[in-house]
Amino acid sequence: MSKEITSRSEDYSKWYNDIVRKAGLADHSAVRGCMVIKPYGFAIWEKIRDQLDSMFKETGHVNAYFPLFIPKSFLSKEAEHVEGFAKECAVVTHHRLMNDPNGKGVIVDPDAKLEEELIVRPTSETIIWNTYRDWISSYRDLPLLINQWANVVRWELRTKLFMRTAEFLWQEGHTAHATKDEAVQETLTILDIYAKFAEEYMAVPVVKGIKTANERFAGAEETYTIEAMMQDGKALQSGTSHFLGQNFAKAFDVKYLTQQNKQEYVWATSWGVSTRLMGALVMAHSDDEGLVLPPKLAPIQVVIIPIPKPNEQIDAVAEDIMAKLKAVGVTVKYDTDKKKRPGFKFADYEMKGVPVRIAIGKRDLEKGVVEVARRDTKEKYTEPLEGITDHIQELLGHIQDNIFKKAYDFRKEHxxxxxxxxxxxxxxxxxxxxxxxxxxxxxxxxxxxxxxxxxxxxxxxxxxxxxxxxxxxxxxxxxxxxxxxxxx
RNA sequence: CUAGGCGUAGCUUAAUAUGGUAGAGCACUGCACUUGGACUGCAGUGGGUGUAGGUUCGACUCCUACCGCUUAGACCA
Missing domain, CATH: 3.30.110.30 (C-terminal domain of ProRS)
Structure with a gap:
């Protein structure tokens, strides 16, 4: 196996790239600056997405979907906003291909030029506010609390898997409110959700704060952020929540009728987190042996490895443990691959950051125990089969806490x-x-x-x-x- | 976008100063043998050197352009 990872001390950037690739999170694609998120990486993203999605819904938000393409004219309606994105937009100019009359392949049909060019969304404020104009007419329509899960494109010149790619996945919430206070409250509610998610699920401590005018989102009155610290001491903006004032309402003429029968512009917020969180996850916890995942976001929380290979006796015990763990909501995988040796599997699951490993061998079973190993501390010990379910459940909790504490202490020291x-x-x-x-x-x-x-x-x-x-x-x-x- | 560096098999790489017609390890396939931390042995599969041109009898090697990756800037989540 040539799976070795460059150490953090030797070359932090290379270490990061090695982890992302060798843990099977993502690959470079044929398209410049765009990545392929591989199944294991996507499974983590799905965990992130599902958790956040339920938190948004608990606070009254609903999902919808707006178009990928935005008419060029929309972007110029809010002056500051367009300035923030103008330099990194992909533009659709034609709608048809044709066979190259001079040879092989296809060319863009020059007759198929679009009347109005379309921008591939770098963010959706404009198309959404253009839509909200039609949806909002009375105070009864407010607040409007909508989120969408989508991909966006920002033509980045310097990319890094997950941290900054030309296309990325994210969620963007766009809300409309009757009052300024309510909109500000919304941005803070979301900021709290982001912080809670980062700390309780990703086990990444964050600082909640306000951006300076210079760092503020283009088109926002105020930008709130959660800032995390990576193991190399660099900060990572991990989520932002913007109070947009009435900027977009005015640009897109979104007014509502108050109870007093008066026309008023609505107040707006927008907020988002992206696949960049995947980068934060890697950079915050992982070590020189590979990925380290917090149990709450690990696609596989426990892996059971038969030593040296599966047999009837081991299968029976493994399946029993699996059933019990599944019953209490723990995700378990029993690796019955006979082609791979235990040592290989150990290294492989460590690379992938699986929090807990249970190894079951003949000698263990004779003594009524199994070997338990935790990824975060690399500790290894034997544990009686009796009561193993409770033990593992508890252990997962400890690991989650320990990972957070480690990151918290690191931040404190730095x-x-x-x-x-x-x-x-x-x-x-x-x-x-x-x-x-x-x-x-x-x-x-x-x-x-x-x-x-x-x-x-x-x-x-x-x-x-x-x-x-x-x-x-x-x-x-x-x-x-x-x-x-x-x-x- | 600017400035460096780099592109040879899936990965790591040899051959590049002195052009002579790509060699290995890992992975992969098969068989055997093993099995408590990335087994071992044997036999195989796989590349024409990022792409397009140019120089040359001959180019991985020299030249030009382009593409991509990477590091550091500028910009941004």
Whole structure:
């Protein structure tokens, strides 16, 4: 097997690429910047999707689907919005192919030019708000709480599997409200869902915060974010929730009649997380042996491996364990492949990040035990068959907690408070991670700091306490610290 | 998009300074033998060197263009 993985210390980027490929998550495709998500990778995405989907539904959202194509004219209706995406749009100009009269193959039929070009959606605000105009006429139609699961295209020039690809999968929620307060509340509700999902399911601790004007979504009044930290100390924006004000309502003329019979523009939000979460999952937990998955998102939570190969006696025990685990909602796989040796299977499931492995051999059965191994700590021990179901269930919980704690401790160690420019530079350069520092609140300073250090303001944490201080660069007064980091 | 680096079998790679007509390991197939951490042996399958041109008697090797990957920027989720 040539499955070895480049170590993190040797080359973090290469390590990441190795994990993604060798754990069977995704491959490069024939199309530049686009990936093929493989079955195992997609199974994880499905877990992410299903969980989030149920959380959205619990909070009153419903799913719908809007077109992949957006008329070019729509994008120009909200000036800031179009500016944010103009440089990375795929444009459909024709609708027909024909045989090449000069030879083999096909060419674009020049007679099939579209009257109005279509943009492959980079995000759907415009097409959705154009639709909402028809759906909203009265306060009785509000709030409108819609989400869609879709693919979008942003013509990225520099790509990395899951982290940034030209096409990616995501969910985008688009809501309309009667009042500003309600819309702001919506963005915060979603932010909480994202944070809860990240921490409780992905086991990735996140900072909830507000983006600076400079980092804000094009067309938003306010952008809220959850920021995670990867093992190389870089920050990863893992989800965003935008308060859009009345910008899109005005651009698309979406008004409603109030109870007082007055015409008002509606208030909007939009929010999304993407397959980038897959990248976060890999980068937050995995090690040099492969993927490490939190049990709650693992497509296979427990794998049972017969030693050295299946036989009637082992099968019977394995099937019994499987049935009991399945009954309590644990996903189990019994690997009966006779061609592969146990050692190979051990390595393979470690590569794939399966949280728990149970090995059953003749010697174990004579003693009424099995061997249990956990992926996160690499611990291995024997456990009586009696009560194995409860033990495994409990263990999965411990693993979930332990993975989170490990990531939490890492973030804690890599969060530094500094008060001088010199310390700031040192922290960013040598230690990495989040650096909490005072900032004078201007975009100019923010941009300057980025030029000098590559660090950007990830967010102003929602729970950041007020504290008088001086901007690390300009010395101007500041009322609270913001989080800086180098980011993906 | 800019600047480097790299493209030889599914993967890792040899042959490239000095052009001479692609060789191996892993994977894969078959058989045998094994089996408590990526077995072993034997026998096979598989590439014409990212693509298109050019130079040459002859190109993996030299030249040009393009494509892709990658690293670092600019931009962005």
């Amino acid at each position: 969060t530094t408070e500094v008060d001088t420019w010199e310390d700031f530079q040192k922290a960013i350069e040598n230690k990495g991670g989040f650096v909490a520092a005072h900032w004078d609140g201007t975009t100019e300073t923010e941009v300057k700091i980025k030029e000098l250090t590559k660090a950007t303001i990830r967010c102003i944490a929602l729970d950041q306490e007020e504290e008088a201080g001086k901007c690390i660069l300009t010395g101007k007064p500041s009322s609270k610290r913001v989080l800086f980091a180098k980011a993906y």
